Amino acid sequence: MENDNKNNNNYKSNKPSKDNRPSFPKRAVITGGMPYGNKQLHFGHVGGVFVFADTYARFLRDRIGKDNVIFVSGTDCYGSPIAESYRKLKESGEFDGTIEDFVRKNHESQEKTLRDYDISLDLFGASALDEPAKIHNVVSDKFIRRLYENGQLEKITTSQFYDEKAGVFLNGRQVIGKCPVLGCQSEKGYADECDLGHQYMPSSLIDPKSTLTGETPVMRDVVNWYFRLTEYTKLLGEYVDRIKKMPNVRSLVSKTIGEFLEPPVVHIKKELREDYEKIKDLLAHHTLTDDPKKPSFTICFDTLDERDAATEIMAHHGLRFRTGKTLVPFRLTGNIEWGVKAPDLEDEKGLTVWVWPESLWAPISFTCAYLKSKGIDMEHYKDYWCSKDSQVYQFIGSDNIYFYGVAEMAMFMALKKGEITSDPEDGEMQLPILVANNHILFLDKKASSSGSIKPPMAADLLNYYTAEQLRMHWLGLGLGTRSVSFQPKPYNPDAKPEDNDPVVKEGFLLSNVFNRAIRSCFYYAQKYFDGKMPVGTPDADVIAECEKAILEYERYMYKFEFHQVTYVLDSLVRKSSKVWSKLSREADAADDNELRKKTLINVFHYIRTAALLLHPLAPEGTEMLREYLGFGEDFWSWDHVFEGMDYFCKGESEHQLKFLEPRVDFFKKHPSQLAGSEEN
Ligand SMILES: [Zn+2]
DSSP states (O other), rough: TOOOOTTOOOOSSSSSSSSSSOOOHHHHHHHHOBBBBBSSSBHHHIIIIIHHHHHHHHHHHHHHGGGGGEEEEEEBBSSSSHHHHHHHHHHHTSSSHHHHHHHHHHHHHHHHHHHTTTTOOEEEEETTSHHHHHHHHHHHHHHHHHHHHHTTTEEEEEEEEEETTTTOOGGGGGEEOOOOOOTTOOSOOOBBBTTTTOOOOGGGOOEEETTTTSSOEEEEOOOOOOOEEGGGGHHHHHHHHHTTTTEEESSHHHHHEEEEEOEEEEEEEEHHHHHHHHHHHSSEEEEEEETTSEEEEEEEEEHHHHHHHHHHHHTTOOOEEEOOOOOOOOEEOOOOSSSOBOBTTTTBSOEOOHHHHHHOOOOHHHHHHHHHHTOOGGGGGHHHHHHHTTTEEEEGGGGGGGIIIIHHHHHHHHHOOOOOOOOOOTOOOOOEEEEEEEOEEEBBOOOTTTTTSSSBBBHHTTSSSOHHHHHHHHTTTTTTOOOOEOOGGGGOOOOTTTTGGGGGGHIIIIIIIIIIHHHHHHHHHHSTTTEEOOOOOOHHHHHHHHHHHHHHHHHHHHTOOHHOOOOOOHHHHHHHHHHHHHHHHHHHHHTTTHHHHHHHHHHHHHHHHHHHHTTTTTTHHHHHHHHHHHHOOOGGGGTTOOOOHHTTTTTSSSSEEEOOOOOSSSSEEEEEGGGGGOOO
């Protein structure tokens, strides 16, 4: 399916050529997720999401113009895990200050780490801090009111544990008791599931205790606003059909969203068939399928409400089951104090917005905050979010496809007044393109801060590697196609001293091969041409090869195939080095300055092309090169992507380069890597 380009308007065949190129929007917003504000960033935030978002934002700035791209993200400040972390640190005396101070400290640490990795955000906001928070409060209010006015919200009453001594509602892990499922010995029963994965209604938990006070909590009814997500099966189905045909949407996205569009089913292990038969007449009408190849049989209900009632009965009778994915009402509000205030609608007052939905529209708030900071009317956010000339690209981890791909897409459709469609017209909120990466594992394990192997903090990795080395390595991992393990040698207990560090492979291509080719050209120009770059037209085969690389690269970027992008660059950089060796040897053997001139013109054309394509991936080294070349920022503009050095010399017959001292590096190694390696 991924290769089905028939319905793609952007290009016609798989063969890239100058008149068969993908098209890009006039304007774009890039988002990089919302890191949670209870700690600093671990390597997965940067290496699994931000580096990709940043590379794409930088590419689009070069490709469609800097002023047409807005790259935003921010700290997700609210919710019970933050309130809990803060409460515990405060209690143990490890933190002194307000909850806002706590979040600000983490936000500032996150912002510094992102800066250290050259993540070029136009705005890194925080949902609870400063001007972006004020704007976010207004946007949240408007967003929910619009859904309400459009009839897209419903009130649902549920039972929740309430600690009368502390005077607060308790969420998931703030309650602990004994699992009510027959025969289960677990002492770790939380509000609605035990640590062995049994699910039950909160009211059936045995001997519940509040973790805050140790008191027995009571059950209280709570009323919350929910988005009517169950009504979006058809519209989301149309949306999935559309994105399946788009070459720039990964099949992981359409497949995962599609899984939630199934009817409400329950899976029961086959050995429990007799138990099921005893109670099946108590359940609402359902159909049973028994696939001999599967360990469970499946019962399918007509409605979600009937399934919910049935699971309550099954839980009551101790029948173990697993519910299948399906659309359920999407909760928008809650009663946690630390949250964005929800609008008072009907009799429901004093609620706050649940942190997940609010983080989905936070990038809109941050776009407004960015425009305001530039002195632009905030209403212009519509040029970016509500225009067919614009595209929003959201870089996320695959675990979040439900929130961004199901809940967000349906809510964005629902903002429209009148008839709701799966492809809202120009002027209405448009549907973003999701770029979902698979998991980045750490030493072959799924990284988790609670697991036995702690994933490294992003900031700590910079004690061993340069930001550019890590950027290049992560981009080359191919996370778009599968989960891949990050294996840094300094952290790997199984690595032998003689083993190569896999993390520096891509970076060394730049710090060894590309550095050498660039330096050689500069020193050659200094030796034979008085520090000037000769100007002229490169050989036809060199021009053709560079053009081909540009076109291939553009198409891979269009499809977010970053690892393929790094392969294109690998070949181009190696070619520049090879051509340098061959031509300079011939020129020196003949001691012929015309041949030397030709050598520089040809190799500088490779360097020009490789640098331009490398600019979004390795901004620091390429910017340093531009400085030594003495060209302006339009050197990076794709308006002149096929032009060579002669174009930027603007009629000069030779071009003065900045003097390059011996052993200067454009692409640097980390100080810890310098011992011995320089001589190789
Ligand atoms: Zn249990």
